[in-house]
Amino acid sequence: MKPSILKLEKLSKTFDKFTAVNQIDIEVGQGEIFGFLGPNGAGKTTTIKMIAGLLQPTAGDLSIHGHPMSKDPSRCRELTGYIPDRPYLYEKLTGSEYLSFIASLYPQSANGTDFLGRSQEYLNYFDIEEWQDNLIESYSHGMRQKLIMTSIFMLEQPLIVVDEPMVGLDPKSARIVKELFKSKASEGKTVFLSTHSMEIAEELCDRISIIAHGSIVASGTVSELKQEQKHASENLEDLFLQLTGAFELQEVIAALRNNQNDNVLNRTL
Numbered sequence: 001m002k003p004s005i006l007k008l009e010k011l012s013k014t015f016d017k018f019t020a021v022n023q024i025d026i027e028v029g030q031g032e033i034f035g036f037l038g039p040n041g042a043g044k045t046t047t048i049k050m051i052a053g054l055l056q057p058t059a060g061d062l063s064i065h066g067h068p069m070s071k072d073p074s075r076c077r078e079l080t081g082y083i084p085d086r087p088y089l090y091e092k093l094t095g096s097e098y099l100s101f102i103a104s105l106y107p108q109s110a111n112g113t114d115f116l117g118r119s120q121e122y123l124n125y126f127d128i129e130e131w132q133d134n135l136i137e138s139y140s141h142g143m144r145q146k147l148i149m150t151s152i153f154m155l156e157q158p159l160i161v162v163d164e165p166m167v168g169l170d171p172k173s174a175r176i177v178k179e180l181f182k183s184k185a186s187e188g189k190t191v192f193l194s195t196h197s198m199e200i201a202e203e204l205c206d207r208i209s210i211i212a213h214g215s216i217v218a219s220g221t222v223s224e225l226k227q228e229q230k231h232a233s234e235n236l237e238d239l240f241l242q243l244t245g246a247f248e249l250q251e252v253i254a255a256l257r258n259n260q261n262d263n264v265l266n267r268t269l
């Protein structure tokens with residue numbers, strides 16, 4: 001693995017008595033695209049918020065570029081661009097005002113780094129440059145996501161952490177985002193993303209970890225995981241379902257089929 005940029009060590013988060021993230025270990029190398037998969041409620045967003053410095057771990061620690069979050073949270077935050085799963089934004093700002101506001105939070109801006117110049121490039125890729133003088137309240141969900149992504153990409157931080165990047169994006173925008181992640185990785189930046197999409201995991205991610213009920217149940221490249229689980233001929237979705245609760249799924253499918261049969265029966269009676 002290339003030099004480690006993100007390291008989670010026995011990282012845990014408990015809410016009251018509920019353990020959402022249970023002693024997880026993950027190491028991500030520079031230039032990697034790392035996928036974080038798991039069912040709803042598995043602990044992905046909680047983990048990502050700890051990496052972004054928004055939630056304090058209950059136990060364990062994480063480090064970014066060798067800086068421990070517990071000792072140097074502001075340095076860790078400077079190095080990390082966080083794209084949340086829900087695009088909450090200041091409704092009464094225009095897109096440009098929002099980008100200027102984000103740029104002003106970074107000292108490099110005062111030293112002449114042209115974040116706003118760079119932002120035009122991303123607005124252009126995402127096809128929202130004509131909207132930048134409109135209030136954010138008039139933006140669709142996908143447009144808000146594209147604006148947040150622009151605000152992060154323009155900062156050029158070495159670690160980008162993204163929670164479900166493709167939700168709400170049309171196929172063209174999703175393709176652009178995939179290409180941007182690949183190009184960031186080829187420049188030596190690191191991308192840590194959570195996703196429910198097996199296609200993204202297979203196509204984009206150098207390595208993945210699967211989390212279920214707060215614990216890591218598998219880690220490696222997709223082909224390593226398939227081999228380990230003797231799933232070489234099957235797809236990642238089958239493997240994911242087996243590791244995270246296929247039995248529950250079989251029960252749900254059976255119940256749905258029974259319901260369907262009952263409905264057909266009721267309609268024909």
Ligand SMILES: Nc1ncnc2c1ncn2[C@@H]1O[C@H](COP(=O)(O)OP(=O)(O)OP(=O)(O)O)[C@@H](O)[C@H]1O
Pocket residue numbers: 015018020038039040041042043044045046047
């Ligand atoms: N602030 C909180 N207070 C209490 N419980 C929480 C809090 N945040 C998350 N949880 C719980 O922690 C668990 C993990 O939630 P999390 O949002 O990390 O899941 P996730 O893997 O991101 O799921 P999804 O795929 O649905 O986004 C869930 O059971 C959730 O209810």
Ligand SMILES: [Mg+2]
Pocket residue numbers: 044045046085163
């Ligand atoms: Mg989540």
